[in-house]
Amino acid sequence: MEEILAYSWANSPATAERFGNAILNHVDLLKSFPYIGSPVDGRPGVRQLVHTPILIYYRVNEAPNFVEVLHFWHGSRHDPAF
Numbered sequence: 001m002e003e004i005l006a007y008s009w010a011n012s013p014a015t016a017e018r019f020g021n022a023i024l025n026h027v028d029l030l031k032s033f034p035y036i037g038s039p040v041d042g043r044p045g046v047r048q049l050v051h052t053p054i055l056i057y058y059r060v061n062e063a064p065n066f067v068e069v070l071h072f073w074h075g076s077r078h079d080p081a082f
Contacts (some may be wrong), residue, residue: 005038
């Protein structure tokens with residue numbers, strides 16, 4: 001997330017804060033709707049939430065009742081290794 005925000009600040013300082021807050025607000029939806037994202041093929045238990053151009057990979061842990069964010073990933077990059 002730090003790299004994404006640093007890039008955004010360097011290339012679009014006028015919109016960087018709004019973009020960062022929008023991503024965090026999208027992630028915050030996972031508190032109420034943990035299954036809002038799509039399952040990721042070939043990655044059991046991993047889901048993907050899209051906030052264009054950022055892909056947010058996460059896992060729902062039901063026993064302790066929390067969502068674990070695994071990666072914030074730019075959509076133009078190759079899929080992350082989990």
